[in-house]
Amino acid sequence: MKFLLTSAGIKNKSIYDTLVDMLGKPIAEANALCIPTAIYAIPGGATKSWEFLTGQATTPMCELGWKSMGVLELTALPSINEELWVPVVKEADVLLVNGGDPLYLSYWMRQSGLADLLPSLDAVYVGLSAGSMVMAPNIGEFFVGWTPPNGGDETLGLVDFAMFPHLDHEMLPYNTMAAAERWAAGMHGPAYAIDDQTAIKVIDGAVEVVSEGHWKLFSP
Incomplete structure (x- = not known):
């Protein structure tokens, strides 16, 4: 699977062009699933x-x-048969995964079976904030909000x-x-700090930062 992990969606031309390149087709020809x-x-x-789904948020997806x-x-x-949703996921060109709480998202990705399905998909996975963070091995204490049944800060680990x-967001002092x-x-591996004008592209383990803003890589 290809990953485009954003802080705040498709915020600028560089991230937009990267998404189109990853899709291999214009957006107007691509089928999306929103999560x-x-x-x-x-x-x-x-x-x-509702704001996310209707395009009224400030995080274009x-x-x-x-x-x-x-x-x-x-x-x-x-609560439903896999035959009702797995084919739909496999046919999608892109998954648009909203932000919120990364541990809650991780829990339900596992409970639903989507986490097991993701590595086999040909779709582009586009994450927004928590939708991006959930791909990491863990998120760190700083971001723990909702607490999973087994505790901890572990997420899916589909990127390293x-x-x-x-x-430096003005509304998040x-x-x-x-x-x-x-x-x-406090993290045990590579860690990126990225602003809302930045995204991280991952294809077959190769990582590329796409940015019109500022970011920093912290090496362990």
């Missing part, structure tokens, strides 16, 4: 989910002009680095470079 699940574990999640768009709600999947999104440095000191 809002992570957002429900934070305050105002229901409203924020669903409003880019896809050929078709569906919604995959992970919490519903364990961690992410600190929304670096604690997301400073100094905070990112303290966070990275």
